[in-house]
Amino acid sequence: MTDKRPTLSLKPKAKPASDRRGAGAAGRKPAQAAERAQPRAQGQGQGSQGQGERAPAQPAAASGYQLKHHVVRAPREEPRLRASHEVKVAPQRDYKPDLKSDSLALALLGAASAVARVQGGMALPQALSIVFGAYDVTPQTRGAIQDIAYRTMRQLGRSETLLGLMTSKAPEPPMLGALLCAALSLLDPPEGTPAPYEAFTVVDQAVTGAAAHPDFAHAKAMVNAVLRRFLRERESLVEEALRTPLARWNYPQWWIDTARAAYPRDWEAVLAAGNAHPPLTLRVNRRRQEVAAYLQSLQDAGLDAEQVGPYAVRLAQAINVSQIPGFAEGVVSVQDAGAQLAAPLLDLQDGMRVLDACAAPGGKSGHILETANVELTAVDTDALRLGRVGDNLGRLGLAAQLVTADAGATDWWDGRQYDRILADVPCTASGIVRRHPDIRWLRRKSDTSQLATLSAKILDNLWQMLLPNGKLLFVTCSLWPQESEAQAAAFAARHDAVRLDAPGQLLPVGGAGQDHDGLFYALFQKKAA
Numbered sequence: 001m002t003d004k005r006p007t008l009s010l011k012p013k014a015k016p017a018s019d020r021r022g023a024g025a026a027g028r029k030p031a032q033a034a035e036r037a038q039p040r041a042q043g044q045g046q047g048s049q050g051q052g053e054r055a056p057a058q059p060a061a062a063s064g065y066q067l068k069h070h071v072v073r074a075p076r077e078e079p080r081l082r083a084s085h086e087v088k089v090a091p092q093r094d095y096k097p098d099l100k101s102d103s104l105a106l107a108l109l110g111a112a113s114a115v116a117r118v119q120g121g122m123a124l125p126q127a128l129s130i131v132f133g134a135y136d137v138t139p140q141t142r143g144a145i146q147d148i149a150y151r152t153m154r155q156l157g158r159s160e161t162l163l164g165l166m167t168s169k170a171p172e173p174p175m176l177g178a179l180l181c182a183a184l185s186l187l188d189p190p191e192g193t194p195a196p197y198e199a200f201t202v203v204d205q206a207v208t209g210a211a212a213h214p215d216f217a218h219a220k221a222m223v224n225a226v227l228r229r230f231l232r233e234r235e236s237l238v239e240e241a242l243r244t245p246l247a248r249w250n251y252p253q254w255w256i257d258t259a260r261a262a263y264p265r266d267w268e269a270v271l272a273a274g275n276a277h278p279p280l281t282l283r284v285n286r287r288r289q290e291v292a293a294y295l296q297s298l299q300d301a302g303l304d305a306e307q308v309g310p311y312a313v314r315l316a317q318a319i320n321v322s323q324i325p326g327f328a329e330g331v332v333s334v335q336d337a338g339a340q341l342a343a344p345l346l347d348l349q350d351g352m353r354v355l356d357a358c359a360a361p362g363g364k365s366g367h368i369l370e371t372a373n374v375e376l377t378a379v380d381t382d383a384l385r386l387g388r389v390g391d392n393l394g395r396l397g398l399a400a401q402l403v404t405a406d407a408g409a410t411d412w413w414d415g416r417q418y419d420r421i422l423a424d425v426p427c428t429a430s431g432i433v434r435r436h437p438d439i440r441w442l443r444r445k446s447d448t449s450q451l452a453t454l455s456a457k458i459l460d461n462l463w464q465m466l467l468p469n470g471k472l473l474f475v476t477c478s479l480w481p482q483e484s485e486a487q488a489a490a491f492a493a494r495h496d497a498v499r500l501d502a503p504g505q506l507l508p509v510g511g512a513g514q515d516h517d518g519l520f521y522a523l524f525q526k527k528a529a
């Protein structure tokens with residue numbers, strides 16, 4: 001990160017809404033207003049502050065987070081009334097502004113609310129579902145909120161670096177910073193991609209959005225100034241920002257370092273692949289239709305697509321699942337082409353007993369049951385997610401025994417060993433960041449070893465559940481060797497397992513005829529008794 005700061009100082013006033021009424025600061029620059037308030041804090045009184053009159057030492061126009069230092073206690077004998085501007089207002093992320101429900105301003109605020117939640121540690125899909133619940137918007141605006149939130153996540157490092165170059169301190173509250181990052185992601189699309197809106201519309205709507213929200217209406221002039229400055233000085237600001245790895249790659253530094261250490265030749269391609277838009281890839285249900293026939297039905301529906309795996313079809317344009325021909329009827333499922341390697345690697349035969357040990361939401365369970373007539377047990381610790389396995393299998397017209405349980409324990413197991421075990425263990429998901437761009441900002445470096453420890457426990461426990469000559473397929477959607485190859489090698493050594501042919505580490509790739517996430521596959525066979 002560069003230390004160089006611009007001369008323009010755009011400090012948000014960050015006052016609670018109650019403090020803005022009658023404060024006499026209207027039209028002044030925020031910094032001036034704050035300075036003028038200082039002498040009053042030393043005993044001049046406020047004149048007409050309502051409740052605040054009882055606490056004469058409160059500065060009228062001081063910023064919210066400076067107030068604490070200027071509080072003068074009221075005399076003991078009088079009941080002390082709390083000045084309204086002393087109250088710390090909790091962020092109102094669910095506040096529904098009075099804006100047109102299909103406006104870009106509302107979409108920007110919705111995206112900013114979701115992004116601020118991710119910055120507070122929540123996964124983006126969960127954050128978006130809260131926003132959708134709070135904002136009563138049209139499906140079109142929902143789509144826009146989602147699109148802007150995902151764009152913002154993919155460019156957060158770059159946008160935050162640019163913001164750092166244009167403001168003298170981090171915008172408060174965090175949702176204001178998120179609003180600026182959301183607007184910047186629209187003004188500053190990745191190289192070679194078109195801007196989704198006219199620049200002046202984005203600035204106008206970001207300012208309108210800021211003005212309509214009680215937490216940062218005070219900062220609408222700052223929003224306007226920052227975004228206009230970006231447009232004026234774009235070239236030099238971007239050039240300066242790109243000197244930092246954070247802005248260049250849009251990943252935290254530890255992530256960049258880990259990728260570089262693991263893949264000294266490919267790390268740049270790996271990071272770039274994680275920033276690309278993911279394709280919409282389908283798995284054709286071989287029980288229902290041949291791939292060629294399905295491709296024809298897509299063509300008949302006016303949808304361009306190409307085959308990218310034995311049963312994998314990639315649509316040229318992403319569409320809503322409800323619009324995918326045959327989806328509701330179970331002819332196809334949404335599944336990455338790399339994830340479609342699991343079922344064939346298991347070498348399934350009719351009549352086998354198969355365990356899918358970390359099954360939810362059931363992508364691979366469905367593929368297993370489409371491949372052969374097996375008796376499948378699908379286990380997952382998360383009952384809610386396991387419900388989705390049931391939904392997915394129901395749509396496909398297939399069935400499994402669903403068990404909510406810990407695959408690292410035996411209390412649920414009937415003691416009968418399985419012919420095949422799929423262990424698609426929990427991991428950092430570093431190989432699927434193009435689909436989940438929030439993951440990079442949510443994960444911590446220490447998560448890798450914690451998850452590797454958990455998955456080693458699951459794998460060790462599952463091994464006893466495998467028949468002699470049986471096969472266990474170990475899968476992760478991680479790029480980190482600690483969770484994948486190092487784990488596989490240590491497991492084989494611990495259990496004297498035979499390691500069979502499997503792809504190993506697949507790096508994420510998108511291109512003609514080949515397109516998949518970053519996944520890891522290791523296949524083990526138990527020696528005959």
Ligand SMILES: C[S@@+](CC[C@H](N)C(=O)[O-])C[C@H]1O[C@@H](n2cnc3c(N)ncnc32)[C@H](O)[C@@H]1O
Nearest residue numbers: 358359360361362363364380381382406407424
């Ligand atoms: C990578 S996802 C599995 C994806 C799934 N196989 C599919 O193809 O749709 C990992 C799953 O492991 C589950 N999980 C985490 N810890 C577990 C445990 N101790 N036992 C069983 N499942 C666990 C999570 O709830 C999550 O659903």
